[in-house]
Amino acid sequence: MEKLAIEGGEPVRKKPLPAEADSIGDEEISMVLEALKDKRLRRSAVADEYEAALAKYFGVKHALAVANGTVSMHAILAALDLGPGDEVITTPYTFVATASVVLMQNAIPIFADIDPDYLTIDPEDVERKISERTKGIIPVSITGQPPDMGSTMEVAEHNHLWVMEDAAQSPGATYKDRLIGTFGVASSFSTISGKIIATGEGGFILTDDDDLYERIWSYHNFARKRELGWASKYFWGIPCTNYRLTEIQSAIGLAQLRKLDQFLEIRSRNAEYLTRGIKDIEGIEPPKEPPWGKRVYYYYVIKLDLGKLGASLLEFAKALSTEGVYDYHYTTTTRVPVPCHLQEMFTKKVGYGKTKCPYECQYYGKTVEYKKGQHPNAERACKDVLWLLEPHPLMMKEDLDDVINALEKVARTFTRRQSSSN
């Protein structure tokens, strides 16, 4: 049997895989130069153009470019008047931002478990978690997978709740031919480096609601009124902040948006190539396509059969890393190692200003606990789902072949050892 690199054997690959670099080309460079030549760096004409292009692409009335995909969600929640005593239901299998923006409004995140196949929020569990304090639901299209938006919207409508989509990882994904980000009252996207379209830092908001749009706009720009522009500079009628995006980032975003369909196609092609190459390898399972829509590939994740492999996620990740096909940064802790509800900020109910607010708040009057065993599917996914790689446009066929070969080598060695020890 061939020797694993982690045990001193030859690694499958000796040079690093193409890094998760942003796909920046001549278009981005010339549009940034144009913006620089204009000598107006804070948001103005280029941001307007970027927003118009976003609204057109998604077929919505309003798009707003903002500083990142966290504050985009926070601005929406602030404009929705979420506050102390309110609950919002979201998934524990997500990046911290989704839950922390709820806390930023002094409201309480309540988690609902995920669908084990698609890793997105389970609408039936959402329904079970609704209380008299629930105001809204935040479904997340994790890895690029569209959630079951039909059932989620039904649950929301039936219970008079709003839906805000965290679509940070999924521009271009669809639910029954309708783009993710066009359901609910508003949606939020991130364009941080590494995301499908990237502006370094950045995000955007989509909404069809005129009034909500004006309120989000005002909140993100120091309570100014959009129609008065800078003329309304020194009148602050509401709590407010500055979440604006710059012209430079808008220029990059505009150039990236024009290439979005091309990026999506390359990512899907790379992902399909990987799936064809690994689908028969014992002990690992490629990502699933949902029956309700079309996913995009922000990330390519695989499910490990830990029993068959006789190894933990981390042991498998380390073996892959020494074969040269997995990012060594994630071998001490893989991506999404712990679901949100088991992170210390929740288990210890760390509040603001060294208090337990918003958990122990006079407006809440309830007790919430975050404990092991509450969301078994999410807890299991943190143990057996490996975020393998981004199938980004710089990945070539030869690179993907190395990944397939390394997966085959590691999985075969582990499964054979495991079956002979049984």
Ligand SMILES: Cc1ncc(COP(=O)(O)O)c(C=O)c1O
């Ligand atoms: C699901 C999800 N939500 C929110 C965010 C926050 O976006 P940002 O990093 O732009 O603040 C990210 C990514 O970073 C994310 O993956």
